[in-house]
Amino acid sequence: MTNKRQDRIEVCPDLAALSRRSAELFLIAAAAAIAKKGRFAVAISGGATPRLLYQLLASTEFRGRLAWEKLHIFWADERCVPPTAPESNYGAAYEILLSRVPLPAVNIHRIQGELPPVQAADAYEEELRRFFGEERLPVFDLILLGVGADGHTASLFPETLQAMASGRLAAPVYVARLNSHRVTLTLPVINSARRVLFLAAGKEKAPVVREIVEGKNTSYPAALVRPQGELIWLLDKEAAGNLTL
Numbered sequence: 001m002t003n004k005r006q007d008r009i010e011v012c013p014d015l016a017a018l019s020r021r022s023a024e025l026f027l028i029a030a031a032a033a034i035a036k037k038g039r040f041a042v043a044i045s046g047g048a049t050p051r052l053l054y055q056l057l058a059s060t061e062f063r064g065r066l067a068w069e070k071l072h073i074f075w076a077d078e079r080c081v082p083p084t085a086p087e088s089n090y091g092a093a094y095e096i097l098l099s100r101v102p103l104p105a106v107n108i109h110r111i112q113g114e115l116p117p118v119q120a121a122d123a124y125e126e127e128l129r130r131f132f133g134e135e136r137l138p139v140f141d142l143i144l145l146g147v148g149a150d151g152h153t154a155s156l157f158p159e160t161l162q163a164m165a166s167g168r169l170a171a172p173v174y175v176a177r178l179n180s181h182r183v184t185l186t187l188p189v190i191n192s193a194r195r196v197l198f199l200a201a202g203k204e205k206a207p208v209v210r211e212i213v214e215g216k217n218t219s220y221p222a223a224l225v226r227p228q229g230e231l232i233w234l235l236d237k238e239a240a241g242n243l244t245l
């Protein structure tokens with residue numbers, strides 16, 4: 001189904017089904033990008049929801065279906081911690097997925113969370129410019145995002161979004177209530193993507209998913225994600241539980 005904004009909404013019975021479907025969509029997006037340009041640039045997220053997807057991609061069932069040498073993995077956001085810290089988005093993805101697949105190390109474009117936040121954001125911007133070119137905004141083939149119950153996505157939080165310096169590709173963020181320094185892709189970069197896939201599971205996400213998908217709150221950071229390409233919401237039954245579409 002679609003909503004007024006023409007986002008595509010798919011509801012799966014549970015997290016396992018959602019993860020399988022997202023793995024299929026990942027494969028489809030990769031195949032399309034590789035056929036067209038010979039490479040697939042994807043930005044992935046942290047959080048709990050995509051862990052099963054990452055496990056699936058590393059499984060014997062899926063691993064052989066991806067041309068790993070043509071994949072380039074970036075991050076939508078990172079916590080400013082060393083890669084070995086349990087909070088590191090890179091660290092989690094490395095353990096579950098990246099260390100288990102034949103992805104060349106040079107195709108891993110991580111945010112260096114161990115650096116001071118401004119330096120980490122600057123270094124990531126440089127990496128983005130090197131890969132995508134200086135001239136224009138990076139265009140990811142796919143960005144995988146989650147949404148928090150407070151409407152945040154990547155590390156774009158309601159209370160920090162306004163203060164974000166314009167013109168940046170990646171920005172340092174301090175979230176006081178979480179006492180957490182992070183680096184995030186900015187909205188213009190997210191909105192330049194060819195495809196954005198939101199994954200949301202669990203009943204605690206139902207109110208925020210309804211508010212965003214049904215256009216009841218248009219100021220949440222996640223509601224400001226309006227990519228030039230396709231936007232897909234992949235929900236489990238619980239996260240979709242409040243929808244009246």
Ligand code: 6PG
Binds near residue numbers: 046
């Ligand atoms: C992070 C994220 C963040 C996440 C949401 C949803 O580093 O935490 O990238 O934006 O996607 O908080 O997280 P869950 O999947 O755990 O609900």
